[in-house]
Amino acid sequence: MPSVEVNGGRVVYEILGDAASSGDAASSGDAASSGDAAGSGGAADVVVLTPGGRFGMDVPGLRPLAEAIAAGGYSVLLWDRPNCGASDVQFYGQTESHMRAETLNALLDALGIESCVLAGGSGGARDSMLTTILYPERVTGLVLWNIVGGIYGTINLAAVYVLPSLQAVRAGGTALLPRVREWRERIEANPANEQRLLDLDSDEFVKLSLRWLNAYVPKPGQTIPGVDDELFDRIRVPTLIIRGGENDLDHPKRTALEVSCLIKGSTVIDPPWPEDAWERAMRDRASGKVQHNNLFDTWVQAAPAILKFLDG
Incomplete structure (x- = not known):
């Protein structure tokens, strides 16, 4: 492709x-x-x-x-x-x-x-x-x-898209991301994704994940x-x-x-x-x-x- x-x-x-x-x-x-x-x-x-x-x-x-x-x-x-x-x-x-x-x-x-x-x-x-x-x-x-x-x-979007990866990184850093099911699938489709995940900074990933998670909290006017x-x-x-x-x-x-x-x-x-x-x-x-x-x-x-x- x-x-x-x-x-x-x-x-x-x-x-x-x-x-x-x-x-x-x-x-x-x-x-x-x-x-x-x-x-x-x-x-x-x-x-x-x-x-x-x-x-x-x-x-x-x-x-x-x-x-x-x-x-x-x-x-x-x-x-x-x-x-x-x-x-x-x-x-x-x-x-x-x-x-x-x-x-x-x-x-x-x-x-x-x-x-x-x-x-x-x-x-x-x-x-x-x-x-x-x-x-x-x-x-x-x-x-x-x-x-x-x-x-x-x-x-449900938060539970699917954000929480599994956020919990994995909080438990063991980005080294655990390749074990998360959805990222295993991305690695199978594109092996370069494994190193891209491992290269992520754990603290920055947590910060971004919390920002993405906040978007899925239902709010008035959204x-x-x-x-x-x-x-x-x-x-x-x-x-x-x-x-x-x-x-x-x-x-x-x-x-x-x-x-x-x-x-x-x-x-x-x-x-x-x-x-x-x-x-x-x-x-x-x-x-x-x-x-x-x-x-x-x-x-x-x-x-x-x-x-x-x-x-x-």
Whole structure:
């Protein structure tokens, strides 16, 4: 997979659709020569598709959606965010989503993509919203689904993303980080990540982890973790929101509606998948009915609504 270096870390990406065949996509070491990476259809025809969790672009369910969007005439940029997939692990910024927004902005610069549509689910929705807030001139449209919120969903993020690593470093320094499950997976995908983890300063890592942890403490005036509601005034592009399921505690329907109130002119639609799709996927995985990560299997069902939105 091609990659570019952003803020001292390698970011892996792939482009589907016209841009993939329009010329030399940037590869490691020569990103600046990518030229018209956006393809003959123009940069506005590029859709950046971002999954949730700490999952990379190879997570099951993402590629079928990307291929469906590409088949609709758009170029699709898939990328492994820092701390996801085969990209390098990185730790800086106000929150992890702030770091990823900065990374994506630099990646787009490297690829010569001046503007794009951002589309993301779950953690990818949060990263896409924050990127639009921080770099509004870069984004021409926004598509969001499975937006995490509420007390359970937000605290659960802290338990998954921050506490295991923070507890490990407090117990035994950064030497213990490679033993944490999520970092073992990052090392398997990219062996260079082991040394990157070992080279971290323990005190600085604890300080950063506490800052990232604080973002996940539910606060008045922050519908999205670590992002003040007033900042949503910066989002002034057409926005499509696919609301969460009726009883989805991780991606509450209420959160999607609150975000729609914060983004003026946004459109909210019912999910194209069953109301209990998320809960059903978790149960099936826990019971052993499926052996792969099935959480995003239904996402391809959103392709018709996304293409309709993109086509205007």
